[in-house]
Amino acid sequence: MRLMARLAHEVRPAQPTPTLRYLAGEHAERVAHVWAAPHGAYLEMPAQRRHLAHVVLALGAREDARKLATALTGERADVVARRYLGDPPVGFVKALGRIGEAAWDGVDYLRLYELFADEGAASVLMQTPAITVAVVKALDDVPAALRVHAIARHVAGTEAARALGDAWTAIHTVRGPGVADAAVARWVRATGPERLFAMAAQDVAPLRFDPAPFPVHPDMRRLGGTTALEDAGRRFRNCLATYADRAALGTVALYEWAGPPPAALAFARDGFFGWRLEEARGVGNALLGPEEREATILAVRQAGVRVGRSGADIQAALRKLAGLDHDWINPNDPVRNAFGIYEEG
Incomplete structure (x- = not known):
């Protein structure tokens, strides 16, 4: 109720x-x-x-x-x-x-x-x-699967709850329910908070795998070469052409979303999720409105691309909570950042 x-x-x-x-x-x-x-x-x-x-x-x-x-x-x-x-x-x-x-x-x-x-x-x-x-x-804040005393007793605040919840959701989404269940079965054996977060950080570490195929969606067109990037850059009046080197190295994939309105999308390689939305802009680098953002997010997710916190960011947050060496943690909302919105909230 x-x-x-x-x-x-x-x-x-x-x-x-x-x-x-x-x-x-x-x-x-x-x-x-x-x-x-x-x-x-x-x-x-x-x-x-x-x-x-x-x-x-x-x-x-x-x-x-x-x-x-x-x-x-x-x-x-x-x-x-x-x-x-x-x-x-x-x-x-x-x-x-x-x-x-x-x-x-x-x-x-x-x-x-x-x-x-x-x-x-x-x-x-x-x-x-x-x-x-x-x-x-x-x-x-934590997913229902983590609401067991052996885990919850080590989660002292919202930062910890968010990091652990993000980790479980990532494992469940990318590696499947069975692997997520196995992670929970392991986490309940943690003897303290630091051990719990160290276990979770280990479970979201990237596995060795071949580059994933480029995601596809009927309303997305891949910008697959320098000429395509330059042409799209002129139409969108932005710096798409400067992505050519990263695209050639395979660290980013550029797409044109039909919309409406049309948008240029940059997908970055992610060690855990495979691909993650890095940037989405309209013509002239215009920001998309709330409804347009929601439509874009839906299409990007249908294409198999992560929208949200990177795998590295989740792992860094967990390693920090575990008292281990950790990388920089993005303090901002990664979804809003991808759409060019940097103020808090």
């Missing part, structure tokens, strides 16, 4: 005390509406019950404040949860007693709720003594 869309947007006017603002965070005004200053009954609640109150209020419970206060302070936690949350997943209410004293933001409570609805994530969380927002965000 997805609850994110139900977050209450209305905040009823109230006057929380500074103590309440400190303890209840963004929920302070809703709490003050139910328990007026000095908020004694709320402040006397154990942490688990306060967190449950925050979740109920974040979902915009519309009962009379007095009835809400009676239920939230006087009824069993599981009864309150069933009344206001419907059918909460097993373990969620108890977990609220292991998330510390301070209030979480509403979206983080609901992310925790939804993870308990996932069997693998719930198993991890039930084995986690102290659940933090960072733990929840990292668990939410």
Whole structure:
């Protein structure tokens, strides 16, 4: 059951005390509406019950404040949860007693709720003594196949979750589900974070293989020689002709995408994925609009070309997390970069 869309947007006017603002965070005004200053009954609640109150209020419970206060302070936690949350997943209410004293933001409570609805994530969380927002965000970021305690306990933040998730997705895409399953079976034996990321880095190291055939797509035309590059460079009013040496060495392949609008595409060799989109530009190096980018990405992926982080970048991120020597890591969004968009976001 997805609850994110139900977050209450209305905040009823109230006057929380500074103590309440400190303890209840963004929920302070809703709490003050139910328990007026000095908020004694709320402040006397154990942490688990306060967190449950925050979740109920974040979902915009519309009962009379007095009835809400009676239920939230006087009824069993599981009864309150069933009344206001419907059918909460097993373990969620108890977990609220292991998330510390301070209030979480509403979206983080609901992310925790939804993870308990996932069997693998719930198993991890039930084995986690102290659940933090960072733990929840990292668990939410990794693919479902990696939501096992033996792996998740070593993934401490979103950077690590992203790198490991990218590695698993790359292995699954390029080498197949069987190899991805074997990687997970190996990773669960890691004795610590550095060992886990070292294993993953090894698994995304390029294998020795012959150059892949050039990708084909009915709406793409390969620019297969200097003359073709020069002709396309004139039509696109750009520097396509300067790619001739790299194209001759086989490190880049140039294509013309029919569009509309037409675009010049550069595919770079990638040690893990084979080919990766390096650049896509319209006539006069014009940037493609959002819908045009989506259409281009779809066609490029259909041609068997990677759109996104390079294999080398994924491996470098994993080696850094493993405490090993690593190459430069691109801090920017590689998909947006390929389309000439370099600002953050």
